[in-house]
Amino acid sequence: MMMNKQKFIDKFMAAFVLLAMFKVIGIVAQLFHESFWSVVGTLVIFLIVAFIILMVITALKDKEQNERNSGKGGAGGGNFYLENSLFDRIRSKYEELAQKYIDEKDYKKAAKVYMNLLQDYYRGAKMLEEGGFYNEAAAVYLKKLNSKSDAANCYEKAKQYKKAIDLYKEMEQKEKVGDLYKEINDLKNAHIYYQMVAEDYTTNNQMVKASLIYRKKMEKPEEAQSILLKGWEEDKDAFNCLNNYFANIFDVNKLEVEIEEIYGKTPAYKKATYLEAMKYEFKKDPKLQAVTRKIAYEIIAEKVENRSEIINELKHFNPGDEVILKDISRFKTGRNKMFRN
Secondary structure, three states, rough: OOOHHHHHHHHHHHHHHHHHHHHHHHHHHHHHOOHHHHHHHHEEEEEEEHHHHHHHHHHHHHHHHHHHOOOOOOHHHHHHHEEEHHHHHHHHHHHHHHHHHHOOOOOHEEEEEEHHHHHHHHHHHHHHHHOOHHHHHHHHHHHHOHHHHHHHHHHOOOOHHHHHHHHHHHHHOOOHHHHHHHOOOOHHHHHHHHHHHHHHHHHHHOOOHHHHHHHHHHOHHHHHHHHHHHHHHHHOOOOHHHHHHHHHOOHHHHHHHHHHHHHOOOOOOHHHHHHHHHHHHHOHHHHHHHHHHHHHHHHHHHHOOOHHHHHHHHHOOOOOOOOHHHHHHHHHHHHHHHHHH
């Protein structure tokens, strides 16, 4: 059964007095652990909050008295309204107080309002983080919100790398662990974790990503090329592996040799894919045009019998050549006539 308004107010006031007593005790205890100004700051916040609560209670009691005098007060609905109105107003005042501290760039006080008065630990942690109190924010993320990811991020910002590493290990974020070990110049452990990441990518047939770990993170370009060639040969994202393999060869003469050698080992069923790769290599350097055009002609001649549309690929290796375009057109016209007859 809902309590009447006067009892509610009386109980709230009693609770408020009890809260005040505990707060005073807490402040005295803090004197032994915190600086004088820190304790004064806490006391100021409490006094402001106490003043707000008393103003709200006084206003509501006046409103209640006016309603009683005018005969508008209800037996049940008024109680419900009083309770909700009271807490809504108090919450609104807390929000205003927090915003005031945010406007003043006093993020630590804003965080205390969010966590201690509004019981909103997420916004409290965010305020601490925004204010640069990364260790305190990390503690809130861990203890109150069980968010290892946010806590690890805060420890990283605070340059508490070992704490961050422990959390990333728990979350099995191996690449991030490797990055942080690299940050503290522990290359041995960094490479252990990067190797795990590369092996995971390889197991999932993500050969290009594995190669990037070897090349960018471990600075092992030979291993990167080896994994790309493996992807091409084993049909694991074959085109992208071949394309990236060629892109990582910066010496044009060496690239020309590689293009010919790999083509020589390419089985018939993969030659159409090889032809696609040659389009990119043809545009890369004038020195590569002769070898890529020759390979393209060979593939087209081999496939045209069963795939007449492949003749259109000739234009990619003869840009701006009107004669070749006419030849392609005549070939297609003649082939169409042959099929009609």
